[in-house]
Amino acid sequence: MLKQLVAVAPHEAAILEYEDHPVGQNQIKVKVEYAAPKHGSELAEFRGVSPHTTEKYDPEWRTFLKRQENDTYEIHFGKWNLGNQWVGTVIEVGSEVTEYVIGERVCGYGGIRETHIVDAVDNPRLRKVPDSMSWKNALCFDPAQFALGGVRDSGLRAGDRVAVIGLGAIGQIAAQMAKVAGADYVAVVDPIQRRREAALRIGADEAFDPLQQDVGLELKKRTGKLGVDVVIETSANEQALQQSLRGLAYGGTIAYVGWARAFKGGLDLGREAHFNYGKVIFSRACSEPNPDYPRWDRHRIEDVAWDWLKTHRIDCEHIIDLVIPFAESAQGYCEYVDRHPEKSIKLGIAFC
Known part of the structure; x- marks a missing residue:
């Protein structure tokens, strides 16, 4: 059988x-x-x-x-x-x-x-x-679609500084795609060492441990107090969102890709979020119509993600x-x- x-x-x-x-x-x-x-x-x-x-x-x-x-x-x-x-x-x-x-x-x-x-x-x-x-x-193939959707929804432009928070498959691929899209600096954030090491091996510039470091402040330090232009948040953790808001540049964008559960506490929108005109975009590659419809839809995201995987523009070996x-x-x-x-x-x- x-x-x-x-x-x-x-x-x-x-x-x-x-x-x-x-x-x-x-x-x-x-x-x-x-x-x-x-x-x-x-x-x-x-x-x-x-x-x-x-x-x-x-x-x-x-x-x-x-x-x-x-x-x-x-x-x-x-x-x-x-x-x-x-x-x-x-x-x-x-x-x-x-x-x-x-x-x-x-x-x-x-x-x-x-x-x-x-x-x-x-x-x-x-x-x-x-x-x-x-x-x-x-x-x-599946996580690559949601990574691509997150990168696109973030409005990332060539030369931007980016932080990717959460280094499961979606975050790992998003960090690579940010580089392909022209990001000048890509920081990655995850409490798990093996995930940080994997992201560094495949192109991230710097990695942070949120259990040991004040990630938001470190991102500000690395960018001359400005903060990163874009955060791609895939962990769906309330502390990660708090650090995203803390490390985000004034007027920057957070693409919230992770599938969150009910927050239990720890998110304080009376801090950086209240002062810095940050934007949070909830990103889901398979929700239709796509924000760029009719030029983009789920099928186009699938086609591009598959082509990048097929031609090894994205490396999933690690x-x-x-x-x-x-x-x-x-x-x-x-x-x-x-x-x-x-x-x-x-x-x-x-x-x-």
Whole structure:
């Protein structure tokens, strides 16, 4: 029997068996080689603290509303296949599929499991992975989109000074994209040493530890008291937002990319925020219409992010860290994603 990684209860994962359905005429079947979970919103679901458990975001009202008894909710412990993206080889092709052939390597969205059957006609979220492309880069397709959205929403311009706060996959990629976009100085901030070191290896100018340093003041010192023009905040931590406001230049912009939980205290908007005309832009690459619509939409963000990953303008070699065998994925997910995120940046799962 085929096997997949399943969330069986909050904070608990297991490898369980599943059966594949027949391949449809517009579908392909893929044997998975590598996969990765999502360390942000998926983790909130895994911990049972997501607002989606009791409410749902209504796109018509554009607000959260209480779930009704007949509302469907896609997260069911005991059935929920954990995971975000995968890379694998096509092993079966439906009769109407013309763009993919057996033996091709592809990347798509879905859980950590041995096979995937996916639509392969007019599916922009299914991508061919050329031989020259690193599988680690391919697995960063999703965070690269949100990093690109954050950089664009920040209004970053050539020559700007930038701070990226939170060095999970999105922050790591955003720091690189800021450099590509022409930032003159990129500082990175995270309490986890391995994440700071990874960001420095792939191009950041300077790294700060918020547990040991007054980050906002340090950013002011490094910029001749002016502060950074742009902050890209991906940690969704209230203390990080406070330091963002403290280190931001007068009239600067914070692109708030992280998916926040309810703040428990520590954010004081009567301090720097009240004096310095800072702007906070809440950035989410998949919310439509895009701020630059119709020139930009989710598909264009996807295309650009994939091209930069494919051509190695972005380097994810040190971002997919650690890599563990699929047989260890249940224990590894709980250990490296849920309980001890300081031991990993973005967890990789190897099937081969």
